[in-house]
Amino acid sequence: ETxxxxxxxxxxxxMTNKKSLKCEQHLGHNAMYWYKxxxxxxxxxxxxxxFKEQTENNSVPSRFSPECPNSxxxxxxxxxxxxxxxxxxxxxxxxxxGAYWNEQFxxxxxxxxxx
Amino acid sequence: DQQVKQNSPSLSVQxxxxxxxxxxxxxxxxDYFLWYKKYPAEGPTFLISISSIKDKNEDGRFTVFxxxxxxxxxxxxxxxxxxxxxxxFCAASPxxxxxxxxxxxxxxxxxxLTVHP
Numbered sequence: 001e002t003x004x005x006x007x008x009x010x011x012x013x014x015m016t017n018k019k020s021l022k023c024e025q026h027l028g029h030n031a032m033y034w035y036k037x038x039x040x041x042x043x044x045x046x047x048x049x050x051f052k053e054q055t056e057n058n059s060v061p062s063r064f065s066p067e068c069p070n071s072x073x074x075x076x077x078x079x080x081x082x083x084x085x086x087x088x089x090x091x092x093x094x095x096x097x098g099a100y101w102n103e104q105f106x107x108x109x110x111x112x113x114x115x
Numbered sequence: 116d117q118q119v120k121q122n123s124p125s126l127s128v129q130x131x132x133x134x135x136x137x138x139x140x141x142x143x144x145x146d147y148f149l150w151y152k153k154y155p156a157e158g159p160t161f162l163i164s165i166s167s168i169k170d171k172n173e174d175g176r177f178t179v180f181x182x183x184x185x186x187x188x189x190x191x192x193x194x195x196x197x198x199x200x201x202x203x204f205c206a207a208s209p210x211x212x213x214x215x216x217x218x219x220x221x222x223x224x225x226x227x228l229t230v231h232p
Contacts, residue, residue, distance in 0.1 A: 004158065040224070041224065042117065042119065042204075042221075042222040042223055042224045042225070043159075043204070043206075043220075043222040044222075045219055045220060045221070048219070056219060090158055090159075092158070103161045103164075104161070104220065105158075105160075105161075106151075106158030106159045106160070107158050108156060108157050108158050109158055
């Protein structure tokens with residue numbers, strides 16, 4: 001149990017669908033992250049939020065829209081995705097971005113398939 | 116352009132022996148290095164880290180070595196156990212001028228470690 005949960009664990013969607021991925025952390029952290037892991041590729045950072053404010057957008061296409069309503073919840077809204085967006089999407093949290101380094105705790109991920 | 120590379124996709128080791136996982140990086144701005152371990156159907160979990168001001172950090176059976184001039188780090192597991200079988204990711208992060216983290220981790224592709232009984 002890492003304290004970071006993600007729902008759903010698996011998602012299949014068509015290219016015209018709209019869906020959302022949810023992440024919740026129970027660790028009292030203030031920084032949250034979205035990562036993408038495509039097949040045979042490294043984990044790629046997508047977005048960073050610190051105290052609900054977005055601090056990093058790693059050139060992510062606008063068809064991915066993050067939302068952080070509070071420090072415990074992070075969403076990734078998906079619309080008009082492409083088959084190449086099929087990947088494992090991982091959420092992580094850390095205490096905040098203020099220290100030299102804070103360990104990031106990962107959720108189990110959502111396996112997304114775009115048909 | 117991959118800034119963190121793990122050139123060995125897999126490694127197979129006998130129980131009790133040493134496992135050595137390697138990682139190379141290209142970005143000289145990286146200041147902090149980490150190893151994460153991942154089991155199937157779980158998210159990565161933090162294993163051990165090292166700051167660029169050190170060349171070695173040890174935690175039980177796990178030791179990370181950093182060679183800044185070669186831009187190379189390695190993870191040694193001694194002795195290896197079957198429960199160590201997992202995917203191991205190397206990651207690196209820059210620090211900003213204020214000494215705080217951007218929270219930006221750059222990961223390698225991972226190495227699948229299999230420890231045979």
